[in-house]
Amino acid sequence: MSAAPVARPAWVEGLATALREHDEPWVDVLRPARGARQSAVLALFGEGPPGPEVLLVERAATLRSHPGQIAFPGGAVDPTDVDLADTALREAYEECGVVRDGVEVLGMLPAAHVVVSGFDVTAVVAWWRVPHAVEPADPREVAAVLRVPVADLVDPANRVTARHPTGFRGPAFTVAGHLVWGLTAHLLAAVLDLAGWTTPWDDSREAEIPERYLRDRRASTLARDTGGPDAH
Numbered sequence: 001m002s003a004a005p006v007a008r009p010a011w012v013e014g015l016a017t018a019l020r021e022h023d024e025p026w027v028d029v030l031r032p033a034r035g036a037r038q039s040a041v042l043a044l045f046g047e048g049p050p051g052p053e054v055l056l057v058e059r060a061a062t063l064r065s066h067p068g069q070i071a072f073p074g075g076a077v078d079p080t081d082v083d084l085a086d087t088a089l090r091e092a093y094e095e096c097g098v099v100r101d102g103v104e105v106l107g108m109l110p111a112a113h114v115v116v117s118g119f120d121v122t123a124v125v126a127w128w129r130v131p132h133a134v135e136p137a138d139p140r141e142v143a144a145v146l147r148v149p150v151a152d153l154v155d156p157a158n159r160v161t162a163r164h165p166t167g168f169r170g171p172a173f174t175v176a177g178h179l180v181w182g183l184t185a186h187l188l189a190a191v192l193d194l195a196g197w198t199t200p201w202d203d204s205r206e207a208e209i210p211e212r213y214l215r216d217r218r219a220s221t222l223a224r225d226t227g228g229p230d231a232h
Contacts, residue, residue, distance in 0.1 A: 019107030041074030
């Protein structure tokens with residue numbers, strides 16, 4: 001006997017509609033796709049006790065690329081992937097055990113080119129229709145899995161402008177003892193804006209990026225040379 005369908009909360013309907021109708025103005029603050037090798041990340045939103053929440057991962061501190069940073073689960077397209085949504089869902093399962101049968105893809109953001117990796121990155125936005133317990137599948141890649149309430153992300157007290165030692169400035173969030181910055185913060189801010197969840201905040205409040213997030217020297221060099229958010 002199949003499980004009864006789960007009704008979409010109103011916030012899911014609003015997000016799905018916004019994704020269908022948006023005109024991509026946010027892409028101007030990033031580098032548009034260049035036809036490079038493709039990768040995808042999963043921006044997965046589910047219903048939590050305080051309302052909608054988003055799934056993020058803390059990358060292992062021992063990784064050579066972006067060690068210790070907060071990101072969406074995701075990675076490069078494999079030849080066997082059907083499409084970018086398939087890539088994002090596969091990576092989310094491989095990184096933290098998200099079962100794809102309980103996920104409904106709502107739409108995608110325009111791809112952004114990331115200089116440090118050479119990838120065009122597409123954020124696949126989805127509703128976690130049937131949430132379940134998740135944990136790092138391989139601690140050598142993922143140190144922790146976070147489910148962050150949207151209410152915390154849009155709280156003006158948790159919104160800051162990140163300042164990189166190379167001069168890069170961009171949106172950031174202080175949540176769960178971490179600073180979410182770089183491409184992940186840009187993508188998060190884009191979804192929050194599209195959904196109409198963003199509340200006014202003081203973008204003159206700056207936060208320096210903690211040293212523990214700056215051990216990827218190649219990324220730091222490229223951020224200095226390109227002046228963009230590609231260090232993350």
